[in-house]
Amino acid sequence: MFLLKTYEFYKGYSEIQIEGYFVERFVNLCSLRGIKIWDIDKKTEGIINLKIYEKDLGRVDELLKITKSQMRIIKKVGIPNITNLYKKRKLFIIISLICCAVIYFLSLHIWDVEVVGNEKIPTEEIEKILDEEGVQVGRRKESIDFEKMKSNIYVKRQDVLWIGVKIKGVKVTVEILERKNADEDVLENFPTNIVADRDGVIQKISVRSGQKCVEVGDVVCKGDVLVSGLVDSEHSDPIMVNSNADIKIKTWYTTKKAVPYQKTILSKSGLVDKKCKIKLGNYTINLANNSTKFEKYDTINSVKKLVLFGKIETPISLDVSTYEELITSDVLYTPEQAETIAKKEVYDLVMKNIPDGAEVLNYDYNVFSENDEVIVRITAECLENIGVEEKISF
Amino acid sequence: MKKDVKAKFQEALELPAELLTNSYRMTLIDNTNVLIENYKAIIEYEAYVIRLSCGLTIFGDNLNVLEISADEIIIGGKIKNIEFEN
Numbered sequence: 001m002f003l004l005k006t007y008e009f010y011k012g013y014s015e016i017q018i019e020g021y022f023v024e025r026f027v028n029l030c031s032l033r034g035i036k037i038w039d040i041d042k043k044t045e046g047i048i049n050l051k052i053y054e055k056d057l058g059r060v061d062e063l064l065k066i067t068k069s070q071m072r073i074i075k076k077v078g079i080p081n082i083t084n085l086y087k088k089r090k091l092f093i094i095i096s097l098i099c100c101a102v103i104y105f106l107s108l109h110i111w112d113v114e115v116v117g118n119e120k121i122p123t124e125e126i127e128k129i130l131d132e133e134g135v136q137v138g139r140r141k142e143s144i145d146f147e148k149m150k151s152n153i154y155v156k157r158q159d160v161l162w163i164g165v166k167i168k169g170v171k172v173t174v175e176i177l178e179r180k181n182a183d184e185d186v187l188e189n190f191p192t193n194i195v196a197d198r199d200g201v202i203q204k205i206s207v208r209s210g211q212k213c214v215e216v217g218d219v220v221c222k223g224d225v226l227v228s229g230l231v232d233s234e235h236s237d238p239i240m241v242n243s244n245a246d247i248k249i250k251t252w253y254t255t256k257k258a259v260p261y262q263k264t265i266l267s268k269s270g271l272v273d274k275k276c277k278i279k280l281g282n283y284t285i286n287l288a289n290n291s292t293k294f295e296k297y298d299t300i301n302s303v304k305k306l307v308l309f310g311k312i313e314t315p316i317s318l319d320v321s322t323y324e325e326l327i328t329s330d331v332l333y334t335p336e337q338a339e340t341i342a343k344k345e346v347y348d349l350v351m352k353n354i355p356d357g358a359e360v361l362n363y364d365y366n367v368f369s370e371n372d373e374v375i376v377r378i379t380a381e382c383l384e385n386i387g388v389e390e391k392i393s394f
Numbered sequence: 395m396k397k398d399v400k401a402k403f404q405e406a407l408e409l410p411a412e413l414l415t416n417s418y419r420m421t422l423i424d425n426t427n428v429l430i431e432n433y434k435a436i437i438e439y440e441a442y443v444i445r446l447s448c449g450l451t452i453f454g455d456n457l458n459v460l461e462i463s464a465d466e467i468i469i470g471g472k473i474k475n476i477e478f479e480n
Contacts, residue, residue: 027436038459039460040458041458050459
């Protein structure tokens with residue numbers, strides 16, 4: 001049934017209404033003359049609706065004369081009718097065909113090359129090699145011999161183990177697997193010392209392999225050897241091992257900060273002024289007066305570039321300048337207020353200095369007052385892991 | 395005499411009955427569709443009755459002709475009654 005309907009649509013048909021005294025005769029004559037009609041429906045006395053192929057519409061006139069009836073076209077359906085409708089709009093058809101052709105033509109080319117999977121080889125380097133081998137933006141997909149390209153790269157680059165090429169639409173994804181050097185994850189196989197990487201006092205030391213060089217309570221400086229990989233032996237020459245130890249040291253971090261009692265604060269008033277301009281290469285088109293009425297302000301510039309296919313940059317860009325008005329106000333702190341502010345600021349500062357993984361044991365504030373400001377010094381005591389492995393060199 | 399020859403010929407070759415004689419063949423699907431081959435012509439067509447010149451009269455509700463050609467007609471709708479004429 002669906003196929004039949006499709007065929008009817010393809011051929012084009014009309015729904016017509018016949019009005020007359022002898023509609024049965026009309027139907028009989030149609031069937032006798034081989035005019036195909038279907039879906040005949042009798043609405044009221046003397047009126048029938050039926051469907052007829054577009055090409056048979058001309059032959060009906062004669063039958064209408066014989067049966068003395070009248071015809072009215074209700075609806076025209078099908079492809080021939082649609083094409084008739086667009087016959088007047090030639091330019092529209094031509095341009096849409098050109099569009100299709102252009103899209104088809106463009107889809108035959110590569111518009112994006114992506115390199116994935118490389119860790120050590122820089123992407124630019126791979127892109128340069130691909131460029132030399134002919135994998136370029138704008139090349140026809142069929143004109144590139146990917147197998148040849150692959151083998152050429154294998155010959156050129158010893159550090160490339162495998163190349164995979166995936167073409168999805170206009171995008172080529174080149175997957176790279178790098179050859180790993182055997183002597184790289186090395187440190188475990190070599191004799192090493194453990195060396196301090198910052199200053200502090202040893203709090204705890206437990207050695208799994210190697211010879212301990214420092215004791216709990218010792219002060220160490222950056223670069224001191226904490227655990228030696230050279231282990232003395234009573235029976236033979238010193239043997240060399242890969243040192244392994246957990247060492248914890250105590251460190252102190254101090255920072256100070258002065259807060260004056262009188263302070264000028266800049267704050268945002270909340271008023272915002274936006275100005276747009278369009279840039280075409282070196283030309284700038286201002287969409288509005290570019291100056292702002294604010295006396296003091298922050299300027300935030302954002303540039304939006306028009307990018308085609310997510311890759312091709314065009315010289316057209318939209319610059320948006322946002323001006324945020326600032327107002328100044330003088331604030332007078334009491335000594336207590338200044339101290340609280342200074343303490344908070346100094347705490348934030350010292351927390352920034354303390355490395356990750358360190359445990360803060362306690363901290364301690366020292367407050368000094370000078371003529372017009374308060375100075376707060378913080379000392380934070382931390383417990384942290386220390387020690388980096390270092391190859392023993394001869 | 396002529397009819398006899400046709401009937402004998404048909405019997406001898408075991409041909410379908412409607413092929414040589416002037417008879418019609420009716421295929422009924424439920425009470426919604428009826429296909430009549432060799433119907434000849436429509437005499438009367440209303441929404442409640444379709445009279446065919448082969449001698450069949452079909453009564454029903456909302457009868458409509460789904461398809462028509464020189465030899466066959468498909469009638470759809472709610473068929474209630476079929477009358478035969480001799």
